[in-house]
Every structure is written in C-alpha cells, then in structure tokens.
Amino acid sequence: xxxxxxxxxxVNEGAMTILNGLSLDIPAGEVHAIMGPNGAGKSTLxxxxxxxxxxxxxxGSVEYMGKNLLDMEPEERAAAGLFLSFQYPLxxxxxxxxxxxxxxxxxxxxxxxxxxxxxxxxxxxxxxxAADLKIKPDMLKRPLNVGFSGGEKKRMEIFQxxxxxxxxxxxxxxxxGLDVDAMRIVADGVNALRSPDRGMLVITHYQRLLDYIxxxxxxxxxxGRIAESGDADLAKKLEAxxxxxxxx
Amino acid sequence: MPTQPNLTEAETRLGGALPHxxxxxxxxxxxxxxxxxxxxxxxxxxxxxxxxxxDLSVNRAVNTAxxxxxxxxxxxFSGESYLIDVPAGYQSIDVVRLSGLSAGHARIFIKxxxxxxxxxxxxxxxxxAGFVNIEVNYxxxxxxxxxxxxxxxxxxxxxxxxxxxxxxxxxxxxxxHALSFGGGLSRLETNVAALGEGLNAQxxxxxxxxxxxxxDMTSYxxxxxxxxxxRQTVKGVVTDKARGVFQGKFHVRRPxxxxxxxxxxxxxxxxxxxxxxxxxxxxxxxxxxxxxxGNTLGALDESALFYMRQRGIxxxxxxxxxxxxxxxxxxxxxxxxxxxxxxxxxxTWLEANS
Numbered sequence: 001x002x003x004x005x006x007x008x009x010x011v012n013e014g015a016m017t018i019l020n021g022l023s024l025d026i027p028a029g030e031v032h033a034i035m036g037p038n039g040a041g042k043s044t045l046x047x048x049x050x051x052x053x054x055x056x057x058x059x060g061s062v063e064y065m066g067k068n069l070l071d072m073e074p075e076e077r078a079a080a081g082l083f084l085s086f087q088y089p090l091x092x093x094x095x096x097x098x099x100x101x102x103x104x105x106x107x108x109x110x111x112x113x114x115x116x117x118x119x120x121x122x123x124x125x126x127x128x129x130a131a132d133l134k135i136k137p138d139m140l141k142r143p144l145n146v147g148f149s150g151g152e153k154k155r156m157e158i159f160q161x162x163x164x165x166x167x168x169x170x171x172x173x174x175x176x177g178l179d180v181d182a183m184r185i186v187a188d189g190v191n192a193l194r195s196p197d198r199g200m201l202v203i204t205h206y207q208r209l210l211d212y213i214x215x216x217x218x219x220x221x222x223x224g225r226i227a228e229s230g231d232a233d234l235a236k237k238l239e240a241x242x243x244x245x246x247x248x
Numbered sequence: 249m250p251t252q253p254n255l256t257e258a259e260t261r262l263g264g265a266l267p268h269x270x271x272x273x274x275x276x277x278x279x280x281x282x283x284x285x286x287x288x289x290x291x292x293x294x295x296x297x298x299x300x301x302x303d304l305s306v307n308r309a310v311n312t313a314x315x316x317x318x319x320x321x322x323x324x325f326s327g328e329s330y331l332i333d334v335p336a337g338y339q340s341i342d343v344v345r346l347s348g349l350s351a352g353h354a355r356i357f358i359k360x361x362x363x364x365x366x367x368x369x370x371x372x373x374x375x376x377a378g379f380v381n382i383e384v385n386y387x388x389x390x391x392x393x394x395x396x397x398x399x400x401x402x403x404x405x406x407x408x409x410x411x412x413x414x415x416x417x418x419x420x421x422x423x424x425h426a427l428s429f430g431g432g433l434s435r436l437e438t439n440v441a442a443l444g445e446g447l448n449a450q451x452x453x454x455x456x457x458x459x460x461x462x463x464d465m466t467s468y469x470x471x472x473x474x475x476x477x478x479r480q481t482v483k484g485v486v487t488d489k490a491r492g493v494f495q496g497k498f499h500v501r502r503p504x505x506x507x508x509x510x511x512x513x514x515x516x517x518x519x520x521x522x523x524x525x526x527x528x529x530x531x532x533x534x535x536x537x538x539x540x541x542g543n544t545l546g547a548l549d550e551s552a553l554f555y556m557r558q559r560g561i562x563x564x565x566x567x568x569x570x571x572x573x574x575x576x577x578x579x580x581x582x583x584x585x586x587x588x589x590x591x592x593x594x595x596t597w598l599e600a601n602s
Binding site for chain 1: 549550551552554555556557558559560561562563565569570572573574576577
C-alpha cells in the first residue's frame with residue numbers, strides 16, 4: 001500500500017540530510033511501528049510523506065496505492081486517504097472545531113467526486129464519535145485546539161481521524177502528553193479503525209503505546225534509515241536495552 | 249497648512265489646497281496627488297438619500313464654516329446642510345439608512361437629545377470614478393446612545409474622504425463598526441470628543457483591500473472628562489499592491505481621570521507587494537488611567553496552513569478560512585443581521601482574493 005524506496009530528504013534548504021536511504025513497505029491491513037532515538041528522522045518522515053514545505057526529497061521514491069505520492073499536493077494526499085496525527089497539533093484561532101472539520105470532510109469528499117455530507121448527517125456522526133472518545137460537546141464549539149491541553153489536542157487528532165476515515169494513517173508520537181486512561185481511549189479509537197484495507201504507521205519513541213496498539217512489524221530508525229526490523233517483541237527489547245547498540 | 253506649493257488644477261477649481269503628504273496627519277493619504285480636475289463631484293453638492301423611521305425628518309440648515317480643509321470644502325460646495333433632530337428619549341426599532349453618497353460634497357448633522365437611542369447604517373459606495381467629501385457630525389446628548397455601521401466600497405479610481413465628528417455629553421454611548429473594501433484613495437476619519445464624564449465608545453473597523461486600493465482609518469479620541477471607557481479594534485487585510493493605513497490616537501486630558509482605553513490594530517499582508525502604515529498613539533496627561541495600545545503586522549501562519557491542507561482543505565480555502573477568522577472578531581458584537589451582511593461581503597472578497 002505504501003512503498004518507500006531508498007528515500008533521502010534534507011531540511012534547511014539542503015543544509016542537513018535527515019533521511020538517508022530509507023526503505024519501507026507497508027501492505028494494506030498491517031500496522032507498522034517506527035521507533036528510534038531523538039533526531040533519527042521520525043518526524044521528518046511524517047512530514048515528507050504528507051508534503052510539508054521545507055522538507056525536500058533529494059532521492060528515492062514513495063508509491064502510495066500505485067501513485068507517486070511525492071508528486072501530490074498536501075491536500076491531494078489527504079483526499080487520497082493519507083492522514084497524519086501530528087506530534088504537536090496546531091491551534092487554529094477563530095475557526096470552531098466543527099466548522100474546521102466539516103470543511104475538511106466535505107473538501108475530501110468533493111475531491112474524490114463523492115457527495116458532501118449534509119449538516120444533520122455530519123452532526124450525528126460527530127456526536128457519536130465525540131462520545132466514544134469522551135470529548136465534551138462544548139469543546140467542538142471552541143476554536144480548534146485553542147487553549148486545549150496536550151492530551152485534549154491528541155484526542156482531537158483521533159477525533160478528526162475517525163471523522164475523516166482515512167485509508168492510511170501516520171501517527172507521530174501520539175502517546176506523548178497522554179495519561180494511561182487517555183491512551184486507552186485513543187488506542188481503542190485507533191484499533192477500531194484497523195481493517196484489511198487500511199494501513200498504519202505508528203511513530204513512537206517509547207514502547208508503551210505499542211502495548212495498546214500491537215504492531216505487525218517494528219522498525220528501528222537510526223540516522224535516517226531502517227537499522228533493524230522485527231515483530232512486536234523487538235519493541236520490548238528496545239525498551240529494555242535502549243538504542244545504544246545502534247549508535248554509529 | 250504649511251507653505252503652499254502651486255495649486256494643482258483640481259485645487260484651483262476648488263479654490264484652495266487639498267491635504268497632501270507633507271501634512272503630518274495626511275502623510276500616507278495624499279489627497280492632492282490623487283484628485284484630477286475632471287473628477288465628477290469635485291465642485292458639486294452630493295445629494296444623500298435618507299431612509300428614516302416615520303417619526304423623524306430631515307431638515308436643511310444654513311451651512312456654517314469649518315476650520316479644517318475638508319470641512320471648508322464641504323462648506324463651500326455642499327449647499328445647505330442636512331439636519332436630523334432626534335428628540336430626547338427617542339427609541340425606535342427602525343434604523344436610519346444613509347446612502348447615495350457616490351460623488352460630491354455633503355454635510356450632515358444628526359443630533360440625539362438626552363437619552364435618545366438611534367441606529368444609523370451608512371453606505372459609502374460608488375460605482376464610477378469620482379470625488380466624494382462627506383462630513384458627518386453627531387451630537388450625543390446626555391445618556392444618548394448611537395449605534396453606527398459604515399460600509400465602504402468605491403470604484404478603483406475614486407477619491408473619498410469621510411470625516412466624522414462625534415461629540416458626546418455625559419454618559420453617552422457610541423458603538424461604531426466600519427467595513428471598508430477601499431477605493432482609489434479613501435479615508436474614513438472618526439473623531440470623538442468626550443465633553444462629559446462616562447463616555448462609552450467602541451470604535452471598531454476592518455479593511456480588506458486588493459489591487460491598488462487604499463483605505464485610511466484614522467481616529468482621534470479626545471477625552472476631556474473622567475470615567476471614559478474606550479475600546480478600539482481595527483483589523484486589516486491587504487493583498488496585491490494595496491495599501492492600508494491606520495492612525496489612532498487617544499488624547500487623555502488632565503481631567504479625564506479613570507479613563508480605561510484600549511486600542512488594537514492588527515494587519516495581515518497576503519502579498520509581498522502590499523503595504524501597511526500604522527501609527528497608534530497615546531497622549532496622556534491624567535495620572536490615574538489605564539491605557540494600552542497594540543499593533544501587529546504579519547502573514548498567515550504557514551504551519552496552520554499546512555495543518556489544514558493535511559486535513560484535505562485546499563490551500564485557497566485554508567487561507568480564506570484563516571483570514572475570515574482573523575477579521576470576524578471585529579464584528580463579534582454587531583447585531584446579527586448586520587453581522588451576517590458583513591460576513592457575506594467578506595467571504596465574497598476572500599473567494600476572489602485568497
């Protein structure tokens with residue numbers, strides 16, 4: 001579903017190479033985790049996949065559902081079903097959460113040539129998902145993420161994800177800022193989206209999220225490339241032994 | 249006026265100098281340079297259209313001279329003034345609408361008696377190039393309350409100067425919202441004088457300008473009595489080669505103790521070639537007051553735009569949504585129907601210019 005081949009990428013207008021020959025193949029239906037020390041390129045990978053300005057691909061390729069992902073604008077990637085749960089979700093002052101999300105849902109449907117959701121349909125769906133994630137209805141009226149706590153912002157990311165029903169999900173440090181109860185709620189949401197035609201890439205520094213979202217494969221990212229791959233047990237080993245063994 | 253250079257042809261027809269860039273208060277809005285001698289309305293009277301509640305009427309009154317340049321021109325060319333006398337204690341759910349201000353000079357006086365309440369909606373608009381010089385004077389009696397809404401949209405080659413003088417006696421209240429889409433050269437100037445204690449003034453505005461349009465929002469709040477509460481929020485959005493000007497001044501005189509005044513001007517520049525000039529000023533002689541002013545210029549937040557695009561919102565729409573949210577705050581407490589009208593106009597502008 002997502003095929004990354006020998007990808008290299010730089011930031012600061014080429015001043016720093018962050019991804020350095022990264023290859024990864026994530027078939028539909030699988031959940032892969034990427035773990036690695038700080039500065040390994042985890043967040044850069046999430047931004048390169050979603051097309052953020054300032055992250056320049058200098059080599060390699062990314063194929064997403066048979067298309068060249070790197071040719072697409074960020075909003076085209078989103079409409080094609082690619083979703084990033086941000087490590088630091090942005091505050092959008094003055095735009096109520098529901099307005100934001102309804103605009104996003106309908107823009108994606110329109111881009112796919114599908115019919116837009118009516119206001120009652122949208123509201124019904126939003127209320128149900130908010131209740132599942134224990135998000136107070138009052139929060140949905142407030143400007144998106146403005147004044148929300150770290151944990152609330154992460155929960156709001158999952159709320160958006162469940163509303164948008166993406167095909168491929170990248171989660172960047174979704175566990176940071178979450179207490180155990182919140183993590184369970186978030187993991188239940190993510191697990192509910194696991195399906196044979198959906199892929200996921202879970203980026204995390206710590207193993208604990210992977211107790212709740214059990215991956216099919218775990219990859220260790222060091223210095224911009226995959227240093228080792230294994231099953232879920234690899235995460236436990238990393239938690240016990242740290243990343244020192246991979247030091248250059 | 250400082251020493252006079254030779255009069256332009258337009259000034260010769262007018263019989264006197266126009267404000268120009270070497271006059272401090274007009275340094276960013278050079279009227280002399282923008283007015284052509286052939287401009288329609290240059291030396292003729294404007295004929296405003298008034299829509300009034302049935303119990304109010306417009307009278308004509310002999311014009312009295314003014315001591316500032318645009319006022320003198322208005323005096324010379326407008327013919328008799330328009331006068332609306334609103335009796336003490338007046339209340340009405342019907343509003344006063346003022347329109348037809350598309351070319352020429354006019355002087356308008358609206359006088360609110362003690363505790364009178366009035367809503368005035370002013371439409372400053374032209375579809376053809378021309379020269380417009382409007383002076384609007386409000387006199388607010390003790391405890392009177394004025395709600396004033398101004399919309400402004402001119403032809404791209406027009407020049408418009410609107411000078412408002414609001415004199416407020418004790419406990420008077422004025423809530424003003426102005427929305428401008430600019431013109432060739434335009435200035436909406438609002439002067440408020442607190443002549444009695446306890447003035448409550450909210451002087452808000454927004455301008456959204458494209459092409460080479462120019463709007464100048466200048467205000468001067470002169471506080472000569474205690475216990476005034478002043479709130480001012482002006483937001484600007486400029487793109488292409490447009491130019492926005494904000495000049496705001498709070499003048500807190502010695503008797504104006506316990507004044508509580510806040511001024512904000514925030515502007516978004518959507519293009520590198522657009523221009524913002526801002527001069528917020530506080531001049532304070534009273535020692536027990538709370539006054540603050542703030543002024544920011546910036547671009548749309550790139551991180552926020554990326555976040556929105558990642559959710560599938562196209563760039564143009566994301567820009568429009570963020571800009572709308574930025575501007576909308578100015579009109580938060582505007583009456584719902586007028587707010588809806590404003591937001592519709594703003595969205596139409598954003599669709600074309602984001």
